[in-house]
Amino acid sequence: xxxxxNGNDVAREIRYEIKAKVGALQEQRxxxxxxxxxxxxxxxxxxxxxxxxTEDCEEVGFFSREFKLPENxxxxxxxxxxxxxxxxxxxxxxLVQLPLPQHINANAIIDAINPRKDVxxxxxxxxxxxxxxxxxxxxxxxYGIIELMDRHGIKIEGxxxxxxxxxxxxxxxxxxxxxxxxATVTVCHTRTKNLSEVTRRAEILVAAAGSVEMIKGxxxxxxxxxxxxxxxxxxxxxxxxxxxxxxxxxxxSYITPVPGGVGPMTRAMLLTNTYNxxxxxxxxx
Ligand code: GUN
Numbered sequence: 001x002x003x004x005x006n007g008n009d010v011a012r013e014i015r016y017e018i019k020a021k022v023g024a025l026q027e028q029r030x031x032x033x034x035x036x037x038x039x040x041x042x043x044x045x046x047x048x049x050x051x052x053x054t055e056d057c058e059e060v061g062f063f064s065r066e067f068k069l070p071e072n073x074x075x076x077x078x079x080x081x082x083x084x085x086x087x088x089x090x091x092x093x094x095l096v097q098l099p100l101p102q103h104i105n106a107n108a109i110i111d112a113i114n115p116r117k118d119v120x121x122x123x124x125x126x127x128x129x130x131x132x133x134x135x136x137x138x139x140x141x142x143y144g145i146i147e148l149m150d151r152h153g154i155k156i157e158g159x160x161x162x163x164x165x166x167x168x169x170x171x172x173x174x175x176x177x178x179x180x181x182x183a184t185v186t187v188c189h190t191r192t193k194n195l196s197e198v199t200r201r202a203e204i205l206v207a208a209a210g211s212v213e214m215i216k217g218x219x220x221x222x223x224x225x226x227x228x229x230x231x232x233x234x235x236x237x238x239x240x241x242x243x244x245x246x247x248x249x250x251x252x253s254y255i256t257p258v259p260g261g262v263g264p265m266t267r268a269m270l271l272t273n274t275y276n277x278x279x280x281x282x283x284x285x
Contacts, residue, residue, distance in 0.1 A: 033063070033275050079112050137276070160186070163186070203224060213244040
C-alpha cells in the first residue's frame with residue numbers, strides 16, 4: 001500500500017519544535033527571531049502565501065514585519081526598504097515574495113539582500129555555497145522536500161532521482177542538495193527527449209514543472225517515491241499538482257498529495273531558516 005505523505009502534519013511538527021526553541025532562545029540569550037516579508041502588487045496567490053507566512057511567525061513567537069507595496073512601486077523604493085531591513089537589528093530574515101512585477105529586476109532585488117538574512121536561499125552567495133556542498137541558507141521548497149523524505153525514513157544515498165523542472169527556486173537547488181546527499185540525479189525539462197523513458201528509471205521522481213497532471217501512470221516505475229511540487233489552479237479554483245494522482249498513486253511506495261504535501265513544508269523551512277539566521281546573526285554581532 002502506498003503511503004500518502006502528510007505535509008501538514010510534518011510542518012506542524014516543525015512549528016512545534018521551533019516554538020519550543022524560540023522560548024529557550026529568548027530566555028537564554030534574549031533573542032526573538034524576526035522576519036520581514038515584502039509583497040509587491042496584488043497577485044491573489046502571493047497575497048495568501050504572505051498572509052500565511054506572517055501567521056506562522058505569530059504561531060511560533062517570531063517578530064514579523066509585513067510590507068504590502070502597490071504594483072507600480074519603483075525598484076529604487078524596494079531597494080531602499082531592503083537596505084533599511086538589512087540594517088534593522090530586529091530582523092534576521094528578509095523575504096521578497098516572487099514573482100515581482102515585470103518592471104522590477106528580481107535579480108537586482110535578491111542581490112541587495114544581505115546573504116545572512118536571505119532566508120529564501122536565492123542570493124548567489126547562498127546558491128554558490130549550496131553548489132560547493134557547504135550550504136548556509138537553503139531554498140525552502142527543495143529543503144522541505146529533503147526534510148519530508150528524511151522524516152519518513154526514505155533513503156536518498158545511491159538512489160536514482162529524476163527531477164522534472166529546472167527552475168532556480170526548485171529544480172536546480174534540489175539537484176544540488178540531492179547530489180550532496182549522494183543521489184544520482186537527472187534533471188529533465190521541456191526539451192528532454194523521451195521523457196517517460198527517463199522518468200520510468202526514477203526510484204525517486206520529483207515533479208516540479210508547473211504543468212497540470214503531466215506525470216501519468218505509465219511514466220512511473222513500480223514502487224517509486226513520487227514528490228509533487230506543482231501548485232496549479234484549475235478554472236474552478238481547485239488546486240491540482242503536476243502528477244495525475246489517481247492513476248499514479250497505486251504504483252508508488254510514497255507519494256505527496258496536492259494540496260497538503262510539499263506546500264506546507266516550504267513555509268516550515270522558512271521558519272527554520274529564520275530561526276537559524278537569528279542564532280547566527282546574533283552570535284556574529
Ligand atoms: N514564490 C513561489 N515560491 C516562493 C518562495 O519560496 N519564495 C519566494 N520569495 N517567493 C516564492
